[in-house]
Structure formats: structure tokens, C-alpha cells
Amino acid sequence: MPLYPLFADLNQREVMVVGGGDVATRKVEALLRAGACVQVCAPALSPALAQWSATGRVRHRPSEFEPAWLDDVWLIVAATDDGAFNAHLAREAAARKKLVNVVDDAALSSFQVPVVVDRDPLLVAISSSGAAPMLARRLGRQFETELDPAWGALAALFARHRDAIRRRFPDLAERRRWYDARIDGDAMALLRQGDTAGAERALAASLASTDTGVACGSLTLITVPGNDAAQLTLCALRAMHQADHVAVHAGLDEGIVALARRDAARTVLAAWEDDAARALGDAVADGRHVVVLWSDASPIAALAANAPDAGLAVIECTGRAHRVV
Numbered sequence: 001m002p003l004y005p006l007f008a009d010l011n012q013r014e015v016m017v018v019g020g021g022d023v024a025t026r027k028v029e030a031l032l033r034a035g036a037c038v039q040v041c042a043p044a045l046s047p048a049l050a051q052w053s054a055t056g057r058v059r060h061r062p063s064e065f066e067p068a069w070l071d072d073v074w075l076i077v078a079a080t081d082d083g084a085f086n087a088h089l090a091r092e093a094a095a096r097k098k099l100v101n102v103v104d105d106a107a108l109s110s111f112q113v114p115v116v117v118d119r120d121p122l123l124v125a126i127s128s129s130g131a132a133p134m135l136a137r138r139l140g141r142q143f144e145t146e147l148d149p150a151w152g153a154l155a156a157l158f159a160r161h162r163d164a165i166r167r168r169f170p171d172l173a174e175r176r177r178w179y180d181a182r183i184d185g186d187a188m189a190l191l192r193q194g195d196t197a198g199a200e201r202a203l204a205a206s207l208a209s210t211d212t213g214v215a216c217g218s219l220t221l222i223t224v225p226g227n228d229a230a231q232l233t234l235c236a237l238r239a240m241h242q243a244d245h246v247a248v249h250a251g252l253d254e255g256i257v258a259l260a261r262r263d264a265a266r267t268v269l270a271a272w273e274d275d276a277a278r279a280l281g282d283a284v285a286d287g288r289h290v291v292v293l294w295s296d297a298s299p300i301a302a303l304a305a306n307a308p309d310a311g312l313a314v315i316e317c318t319g320r321a322h323r324v325v
Contacts, residue, residue, distance in 0.1 A: 002129045003112065011035035014072055018065065018089060019079030020045040023103055027077045027113075028058060039073065041065050067092040075111070076100040106130025115140035119152030121159065150191040157187065157199055161207065168207050172263075173244040173288055180242075182206065217284035221292045221299055227253040243291040245283055247276065252293055260291060272299040 015031050017024050020042030028049060031038050040049055041061040053060040061069065065085075070076060076093050078086045078100060090108040093100035102108040106129070114125035115136045124143055128136045158165070158179070169175035182188070182203065190199040220239040224231055232240075240246070240260040248257055250270045257266075269276055277299070280290050292299060 003127060005114075005125065005127070007123065007125070008034075008075070010074065012037060013074045014039065015075045015077070016041060016069060016073045017077045017079060018042065019077075019103075020049055021079065022046060024077075024079035025049055027079055027103070028052070030113075031077075032057060039069070041069065065089070070096050070098055073098065077113075078102040078108075117143045117147055119147055119149060119155070122147075122152045122155040148192065150188060153191045153196065153199070154183065154188055157191070157196075157203060158182075161203055164207055176244070177287070177289075178206075217287045217289060219280055219284045219290040219292065221294060221297070223294055223297050224252065224256055225296065227256065227295070229253070229256050229259070232256070232259070239289070239291050240293075242289050244288040245280070245290045247280060247290065247292045249294045252295060257293060260293070264291075 010031065011034065013036055015036040016039045017028050017031070018041045020040060024040065024042065025046045025048050028038050028040060032052075038058045039061055040053070040058050042049075043062055045053060045060065049058065049060075052058045070093055076089065076098055078089050080086060083105075086102045086105060086108055090100050090102055090110075094110065099111045100109060101111050101113055106112060109130070112127055112130055114127040117124040117126075117140055124147065126136045126139050126143070165175065165178070169178050185206075186202040187199040187206075190196075190202060218239075220236075220243075222232070222236045222239065237259065243261050243264045245265045245267070246257070246260045247267045247269055250268050267276075272294070280292065283290050
């Protein structure tokens, strides 16, 4: 992963955009939506920028660029077609430890602006790390059609009830599974029908219910012969993304382990032992989704032997994911 993804809170923070054309206008517009205080450095402005300057939405610096202007800003965007100037600006920003984006020049940029699918407050950002911007834009258009507005409404609904949800489900794993059930349940369906009040009532009812609506735990053994991530099936990847706890065979490739849910608890095992099987069975009995990443299928016998004691049954999924539920 060549770039570290993050979302920046620029509300009431100073940002400088150098350039006054159409590209600069688009950059300024996005920054204003984020609440930034935008300075525009350019001798001439596009009609939209001129209007925003006249109404006080942006601060216009029409004189020749002064490097000292960078001292008081958080971010810089260079939107000019002057390659030599852009390189000079990037050097000045780096000397001050300021992040700079030079439009269409990934080599000079210390941060890049992704393609964004906005379902406020839900944001989906897509970047090709500068390698193929057209590909990122294509995916952005695809997600625009696939992510309906109900996703943003659901995020807002969860935000309004965040404190109540945390009180009702203080355990992180249990709370995560409750969220999963709500995403697939009545609240989302009602939001897609435009019934926000109904979704509020459905969510409130689920919090008041004595039935947590949380699914039982599960244990999935995923074998990865030859440390080859290409061997992972969709069934295996889905289980890894849902895991609360991941038990990893020592020596398994870190790139494979990184595909599992990042906030899941991790245990590294040099060899499979009965004690390990019993401990994982206990975690399943507590409602956890446990995933075992192993280089071969040797743990299956131990899992099968201990399953009856833990009240579990062995079920094999398609491919190399073997589920114990």
C-alpha cells in the first residue's frame, strides 16, 4: 500500500489553492464544502472564483506568490500548468513539512485527492495511487449507481443513536454483529422506501428488545496451501472480513493475514493443539466469529473431535473454507 488513506477535518482551517482556472475552481469548490478557509493565489480568476472572492467565500491573493504564505496553511493545492513553478512550490511546501497536491503530478505530490462517492455522512474514497486515475474515476461512477442514498441515511441514523447503541452492546464483537443485522434488516429497507420515521422506530425497538438479535458464533478453518493468497475463495474472504478473532499458523504470509478484519484479535500458533481447539470453541460459544488461517487441513480432525464437547458441529463450505457452527 504505497499511500496511507485518511480523511482530513479541514473545517475552519486555512488551505491554499494556487491557480485560478477551471481545475482550481473544482478544487476550491470541494474544499469549501468541507468547511475550509480557502486562499486562492492567482493573478486572474475564473468567473466562479471571482464571485466567491467578491462575496467573501474565498480570500484572493492576486500578487506574485510568496513562499512565506505557506507558513500558516494546513494544505496546499497546486493547480497551474507551469511545471517549473509547481516543482518550486512542492519544494517550498516540503521544506515547511506541509502536505501538497500538485494536480496531475503524483511525483511532486505528498498527498493525493481521491475520487469520492458522497453519501453524507458516508464517504467512499477511491485512489489508484496516481497509477491510473481514469480507473479510479470509472470505479467511482460504478459505485455512484450501486450505493443508493439510503446508505448515507443509515449512517446518520446510527450516529444519532450511537450512545444508546454503545450502552446496549458494550461488547465490541456483539455490537458489530448487531450493526450487521440492522444493515440487512428492517431499518435499511424502510430508509430505501423513504420512511425515515419508520426506520427510527425500528431501530429504537431493536435497542429496547430483550432479544439482542445477534447471531450465534462461528468458527471457520481456512487452509492456504503454499502461502498462496490466490487460493482464497470468496467464502473464505467473507469469513475473514467478519472475524472477531483470528488464529494464525506461524509462518503464514503477512499479506494473507492482513486480509482479515483489522481490528480482530490475533493469536499465532506454531502447532495445532487440543487446548487451542478448546479455547477457540469457548470463544465461539461466547458468540464470537473465529477464523483459523492454516497452511493445511490438519486441524480439522482436532476440531471435529472437540466439537461435540463445545456443542458445535462441523460443516464444510465450498472451496478451502471449512465451517464449524
